[in-house]
Every structure is written in C-alpha cells, then in structure tokens.
Amino acid sequence: MKKLLIIAAGVMAVSAPASAADLAARPYTKAPPMPVxxxxxWTGFYIGANGGWxxxxxxxxxxxxVATVAGGCATRDGGLVGGQIGYxxxxxxxxxxxxxxxxxxxxxxxxxxxxxxAISTTGKTDGIGLFTAQLGWAWNASLLYVKGGAAVTxxxxxxxxxxxxxxxxxxxxxxxxGTLGVGWEYGFSPNWSLGVEYDHLWMGNDNRTFAGAGFVxxxxxxxLGDRVSQDVxxxxxxxxYRFGGYGAPIAARY
Numbered sequence: 001m002k003k004l005l006i007i008a009a010g011v012m013a014v015s016a017p018a019s020a021a022d023l024a025a026r027p028y029t030k031a032p033p034m035p036v037x038x039x040x041x042w043t044g045f046y047i048g049a050n051g052g053w054x055x056x057x058x059x060x061x062x063x064x065x066v067a068t069v070a071g072g073c074a075t076r077d078g079g080l081v082g083g084q085i086g087y088x089x090x091x092x093x094x095x096x097x098x099x100x101x102x103x104x105x106x107x108x109x110x111x112x113x114x115x116x117x118a119i120s121t122t123g124k125t126d127g128i129g130l131f132t133a134q135l136g137w138a139w140n141a142s143l144l145y146v147k148g149g150a151a152v153t154x155x156x157x158x159x160x161x162x163x164x165x166x167x168x169x170x171x172x173x174x175x176x177x178g179t180l181g182v183g184w185e186y187g188f189s190p191n192w193s194l195g196v197e198y199d200h201l202w203m204g205n206d207n208r209t210f211a212g213a214g215f216v217x218x219x220x221x222x223x224l225g226d227r228v229s230q231d232v233x234x235x236x237x238x239x240x241y242r243f244g245g246y247g248a249p250i251a252a253r254y
Contacts, residue, residue, distance in 0.1 A: 048240035076109030
C-alpha cells in the first residue's frame with residue numbers, strides 16, 4: 001500500500017509542472033486612447049450681417065466774405081444695418097484677417113445755426129463703409145480682436161430758411177477717413193459665430209463752395225461756402241457664417 005502511495009505521489013509531482021506549462025497565456029488588452037478635444041479653427045472665408053446703433057458728431061463753419069464763422073456743432077444718432085465679408089487665417093492662437101463692411105444708416109439731426117437764427121441745417125449720414133485689417137487672439141471658440149483701416153461715409157447737408165421753410169442749399173457728398181475698432185466673437189457651431197463690435201471713425205473736414213456767388217440768409221448774412229467736420233461711433237452686433245468646418249486640430253488637447 002505504501003508503495004502505491006509513493007508511486008502516485010511521484011506521478012503527480014512529475015505531471016503538475018507539465019500541466020501548468022500547457023495553460024494558455026493571459027491575453028493583453030491595450031488601454032483605449034484618451035479622447036482628443038476638437039479645437040476651433042478661425043481660418044477661412046466668411047460672410048455675415050450686422051445691425052446696431054451709430055452716432056455722428058459734426059461741426060459746421062460758414063465762409064463769409066469777411067471771415068469763416070462757426071455755425072455750431074450737433075450730435076445725431078440712429079440705426080445701422082448692413083453686412084460684411086472677409087477672410088481670416090489662424091497661426092497658433094493668433095488670428096489675422098481682412099474685411100470689407102457696408103452699412104445703411106439713418107443718422108440725422110436738424111439744428112438752428114449760430115451764424116443766423118433764421119436758418120437751420122440738417123445733416124444726415126445714410127451710408128458707411130469700412131475696409132480694415134484685423135489682429136486677434138483666440139481661445140478655442142472665443143476671439144478677441146482689434147481692427148483698423150479706411151472708412152467712407154455718404155452724407156447729405158441741407159440749409160433752409162426757418163421763416164419760409166424754403167431750401168437755400170443742398171448737397172450730397174462722400175468723404176474718406178480712418179477707423180479703429182475692437183470686437184469679440186464666439187463660434188457657437190463649426191460654421192456660425194456671433195459677436196459685438198465697436199468702431200470709431202475720423203472723417204476729417206469737408207470743404208465746399210456754394211454755387212455762383214453764394215446766397216444771402218434771411219438775416220442778411222452772405223454765405224460763400226461751408227466746412228463740415230465729422231466723427232462717427234458705431235456699435236453693432238454681428239452674425240457670421242464661415243465656409244468650411246473645424247478643419248484639422250491646431251493642437252491635441254487631452
């Protein structure tokens with residue numbers, strides 16, 4: 001009996017390592033990669049619409065045979081609506097752009113002149129254009145930028161009698177100047193962005209000579225011409241559609 005037990009123990013001792021060696025290796029599973037967050041890319045052409053409020057401050061000086069006399073200053077404001085088109089390209093977090101913007105405006109004011117209380121002037125700005133370069137700093141879908149360039153406005157200036165209501169002089173003119181602005185824009189989808197922008201326009205002076213020998217006001221003042229200065233402030237809300245999607249990620253963010 002003892003011999004049988006010794007033989008059985010020996011067989012088990014010999015066969016146990018062989019059985020362990022025959023077991024299959026434990027499979028290795030590679031850990032899944034961490035998700036990569038999409039990075040908003042501002043590069044591409046875009047087109048959009050804007051609307052808001054504008055204010056124009058203008059001063060009128062009248063040229064008489066004796067001297068140039070101040071006719072007074074006035075502030076006028078009104079609504080704006082228009083559109084813009086441009087192109088931006090992004091390098092790291094810097095965004096560079098070029099843009100053209102055009103707005104219809106209804107900014108006007110009528111006031112009695114200082115040179116003769118018997119006459120009034122009406123100044124109206126009915127069109128504004130901006131041609132600017134942009135430099136911005138992007139935080140993914142948020143963009144803060146400054147812009148600057150050329151500005152153009154179309155204005156109408158009327159002089160009329162307060163006694164009879166008859167127009168004494170009327171002219172429409174286009175003037176060029178410069179502009180600086182700042183804006184913030186947020187991309188709420190791969191192609192759409194919404195923003196707000198402020199611009200200041202310096203339009204300088206516009207000199208004009210009245211036809212013929214000028215005219216005499218109801219108060220007996222002879223006017224030969226005028227000089228009109230103008231500054232404009234604009235605040236607009238902007239909606240842009242950018243062609244293309246997110247594009248290739250600028251940098252992987254884990």
